[in-house]
Amino acid sequence: xxxxxxxxxxxxxxxxxxxxxxxxxxxxxxxxxxxxxxxxxxxxxxxxxxxxxxxxxxxxxxxxxxxxxxxxxxxxxxxxxxxxxxxxxxxxxxxxxxxxxxxxxxxxxxxxxxxxxxxxxxxxxxxxxxxxxxxxxxxxxxxxxxxxxxxxxxxxxxxxxxxxxxxxxxxxxxxxxxxxxxxxxxxxxxxxxxxxxxxxxxxxxxxxxxxxxxxxxxxxxxxxxxxxxxxxxxxxxxxxxxxxxxxxxxxxxxxxxxxxxxxxxxxxxxxxxxxxx
DNA sequence: GATAATGTTGGTCG
DNA sequence: ACGACCAACATTAT
Numbered sequence: 001x002x003x004x005x006x007x008x009x010x011x012x013x014x015x016x017x018x019x020x021x022x023x024x025x026x027x028x029x030x031x032x033x034x035x036x037x038x039x040x041x042x043x044x045x046x047x048x049x050x051x052x053x054x055x056x057x058x059x060x061x062x063x064x065x066x067x068x069x070x071x072x073x074x075x076x077x078x079x080x081x082x083x084x085x086x087x088x089x090x091x092x093x094x095x096x097x098x099x100x101x102x103x104x105x106x107x108x109x110x111x112x113x114x115x116x117x118x119x120x121x122x123x124x125x126x127x128x129x130x131x132x133x134x135x136x137x138x139x140x141x142x143x144x145x146x147x148x149x150x151x152x153x154x155x156x157x158x159x160x161x162x163x164x165x166x167x168x169x170x171x172x173x174x175x176x177x178x179x180x181x182x183x184x185x186x187x188x189x190x191x192x193x194x195x196x197x198x199x200x201x202x203x204x205x206x207x208x209x210x211x212x213x214x215x216x217x218x219x220x221x222x223x224x225x226x227x228x229x230x231x232x233x234x235x236x237x238x239x240x241x242x243x244x245x246x247x248x249x250x251x252x253x254x255x256x257x258x259x260x261x262x263x264x265x266x267x268x269x270x271x272x273x274x275x276x277x
Numbered sequence: 278g279a280t281a282a283t284g285t286t287g288g289t290c291g
Numbered sequence: 292a293c294g295a296c297c298a299a300c301a302t303t304a305t
Contacts, residue, residue: 163286
């Protein structure tokens with residue numbers, strides 16, 4: 001579920017809720033694999049009595065600063081969420097980790113599908129060193145990006161989903177960026193001409209920033225849907241042009257949007273605006 | 278009620 | 292190097 005805009009929304013909500021600055025009085029883990037590779041005891045003892053000094057985001061990771069040599073790296077995977085619960089007894093069956101904060105609140109990590117991970121790091125720069133460039137930062141340069149595309153023979157969609165080149169894109173925003181740039185998801189990266197490559201370079205930050213501005217994308221109403229700490233859904237789903245809109249008319253030309261599978265992921269595109277090369 | 282699909286990542290295998 | 296496939300899980304839509 002959560003891609004860069006959703007994690008950024010979560011970060012902003014946690015900061016607005018003043019979680020940074022709080023001490024961690026207690027940590028309770030109800031599904032041990034949420035904190036693997038640590039043992040529950042190690043995870044708890046490493047954090048108990050410490051404080052959350054600050055937070056940031058890298059790709060789809062949320063980073064809590066505990067000390068110079070201790071960070072908590074959180075990846076939400078498909079259905080991870082944070083929210084506050086009244087007390088430990090009121091915890092939902094999918095609330096797998098609880099943090100008792102210094103001001104008395106209980107912050108819960110909820111994750112219906114249990115893919116999310118909370119792991120400790122003594123060096124987050126090294127542990128997240130595999131991640132590529134931040135697409136909303138100045139290092140996301142046009143010449144560098146176009147050069148990387150030229151040197152890769154991979155299909156453009158799996159290349160963009162690979163966090164090693166650009167960090168933070170997932171299935172929704174890749175489909176939206178490819179539509180905005182008029183590129184078929186199976187196109188070989190190296191076969192894109194400069195005009196298409198530059199269009200893609202522009203569309204990636206555009207669709208991501210739009211997602212951030214709309215506080216993320218919340219599809220459906222189920223338990224695994226995206227909700228930030230405020231429990232309000234995002235509203236970016238209303239602005240999606242192609243994602244999960246197969247059978248509906250393209251907003252540009254009216255052609256029926258198609259759904260195909262690329263790299264084992266459902267992919268949505270307009271066959272007229274994004275012709276197969 | 279069974280079956281397919283789901284927004285992520287990491288592994289294997291050819 | 293790359294892509295196909297699977298696994299980790301639970302829920303929702305069909």
